[in-house]
Amino acid sequence: MSVNETTEAGSGLRLDTLSLGYGNRMVVEGLDLKIPSRAFTVLLGRNGSGKSTVLRACAGLLKPKGGAVLLAGKPLSRFGARECARRIAILPQGPAAPEGLTVSDLVRQGRYPHRSLFSRWSRADEEAVKEALELTGMADLREQPLENLSGGQRQRAWIAMSLAQQTEILLLDEPTTFLDLAHQAEVMRLITTLVKSRGKTVIAVLHDVNQAARHADHIVMFKAGKLVQQGPPNIIMTREHVRCVFDIDPEIVHDAKTNAKFILS
């Protein structure tokens, strides 16, 4: 390993010649990608471009057909399931919970990787749950059954569960897709806080290009299983790139006040 790589291997997530697929169908082949630490990275692309697949592989939910996902220089497969869950948390799309589960019950589940088979509920566990509930603003709703909550509240409860895992890396698969605008803004604000104040590394798959442009530190664009472009939003959100990745003809509107770019199709 070169000097460069050893310094980078500290806490980072890196994809090395990664190939992923289901059964006989290959979705991604030979992907090389380094995820910037302590930043918010967004994976963009059309449906079926492989972004959710890549996200799942980053969490170890999908075993690579070739190559590896490296965490601090080691392939994920060499980490135990619990160890991996203490370093990387993932919230998959549209999670469903059994009937009757309360917010508190759910968030407590996030402590699973920190508890061994017979360990008791510790002070650290209690603190972690409390913190997760406060960060997501769910402290008042902790005794509510999930099915009584609104969509936004439920999503925040699931995020709280992932936060209770106290990992340095958080992966979110379409966390805002079925939420209304206000709730979407809430979730985005939460993510930004997590990155800026807590130094977490967050990777999210988002559908809304403008949301990504507005909040992400780093954007990775996928097309048909291949990495097409990556970089900070203001550099790569160009007409050509969006046209290439999304097959639409966009208009880029620049807002001088906030220095943000909006993509209209």
Place this chain on the structure above:
Amino acid sequence: MTSLHVVLAAALLSGPALLLASLALGDQTVSRADLRSLFNGSATEQIRMIVLDLRLPRALMALAAGVALGIAGAIAQAVMRNPLAEPGILGINAGAALAGGLVIVGLKGAGAALLPVAGFAGATLMAAAVFALSWRNGTSSLRIVLIGIALGSLAGAGSSFLIAFADVADVQRLMIWLSGSVYAASWETLRRLAAWLVLPVVLACLAVRQLDLMRFGDDIAASLGQRVNLGRAFLILLCTTISGATVAACGLIGFIGLIAPHVARNMVGEGHVRLIPGSALVGGLLLMAADLVGRTAIAPAQLPAGIVTALIGAPFLGYLLWRRRHVGQ
């Protein structure tokens, strides 16, 4: 396309082959020469009796029942939107079993003639009850399955009670009937079965488009213009009539309705315009084969066809599902 043609040709050819085998094999083997003698009128009385009075109606009954069960199975799987469904789920078998059990135990010997009627009545009453109880502003496939299971369990408990406490000779008779057999086939029963089946089978063939739409779920089917609840009611009625008639004629034969559609699907695809005839064909062939095996495998004892279908059916189903395990992922 050519492989499809090959498969179909093989299936169609095996029909006559099975028929000939059914006529020739059994307690007493009938040789080819003997069979030919039937055509040129020089057959002995004994050969004539064995082939024409015993084996031919039996083989044709197996064919007819198998065709009926195959079609009923395809309908059941479409209506309940599940590859593990079969007509029995609607409680048909359990209802028929209980009714038959009551007749055998209650009426003893005299009940033999009433058995087919009882079977048919039990099947129909049960299906009606299942449908009525699952009606709540319309029906849903899931509710039908669950209520079918619940009512089937109740009927099953009743049958179990009878089996546990009735006279053991009666129970043995009941179990034989429950095992499903074409043993007592005659030209008369064959005629009756055929009469019962003509209309429902024709209707089933005409309903192929409805069946195709059913697969998509209520919302989509309704948006495409199908009268979902009416369609479901009609198809369940069809399935019940076809199964009920088969139960009346042959007792309970399981697994044909479960497997024939699967095999047919592998051969001709999902479209019901091909699946219905396909299931019919496969069902008929399977039951003829099962009956043949039952007659010859442990000769001179006879294993009811219903048992053979179950013994071969379950592992075969497991294999089919295993092969499809990546479908839809």
Place this chain on the structure above:
Amino acid sequence: MTGRHADPLRALGLAILLCVCILVAALAIGAGTSRLSLVTVCEAIFAFDGSRDHLVVTMLRLPRVLAGAMAGAALAVAGAGMQAPTGNPPAPPGLPGINARGALPPGAAPALPMTGSMSDGNGLTWYAFGGAATAGFAVHALGSLGPGGPTSLKLVLAGAVVGTFLTSLTAAILIFDQATLDAVRLWTVGSLSGRTMGQVMAVAPYIATGLAAALVLRRQFTTLSLGSDISGALGQRPLLWRTISVVIVVLLAGSAVALAGPVGFVGLVIPHIARLTVGADYRWIVPYSAIGGALLLVTADVIGRGLFANQDFPVGVTMALIGAPFFLWLARYRLRST
């Protein structure tokens, strides 16, 4: 009762339930052709003096009630445990208990090895267990095929398929052998009559192990119930824990079947009621199910015996009469939309 603050309440409820269960069991021992008072029952157990009444208690009634309690607890916990691995996708909304139906291995299986070796009551038990265990694994294997892994509906249907197969297998043997049919048939309907202390003691260690394992590992069940995606994300190895839960379920269900024959609905009714009362956390569902199941089966047996004035009335039939309407009610009113 929801929330952590209700924990003392739940513990109290559990203790009360346990007391009720013990009381009902004692009354059940007293019930029968000759009514015995609670005092007599207690004396028979703790101060046995060889009198006729005491013999009736220890040789007939106590084993029967113990068998009922053990089988009931085992079936209920097995039913609860069966719900956990089917969290992906989750059970049909509003009806999480239906898979217990498929989990119950058809008791007809054990009749197979019995042709011939019918004399020994204990031998019967172990053949039954073996048959039930095999059937249970087969149901789970069949219901797990296809995309989405094991779902409640697939398991129920798989249970129906395996059940039909085994019933036919049994029928194949029994229609040729009237003597065996006669000997086996009372057992195939699910019954507690004639259970001896020997049989109860033979099965007890296995049920105890299964219940203990379920109690110790109940946290894992809760995590499993979140679905394999989420539980995998939390670091639980889905395959390992699903297998463990299936083993526990089969151990419990198989032992229960070995003891009482195929008794249905306990594994469905009890966990559902438990869930409605104490929430979705398996920390409470498991113990409540165990005691609730014991209570239900003992009560059903007493009712059956009393109502139909027949000491041999099979508890399997009583449970079907209680459970099927409950299941019907669930399917009709608690199932949300399609």
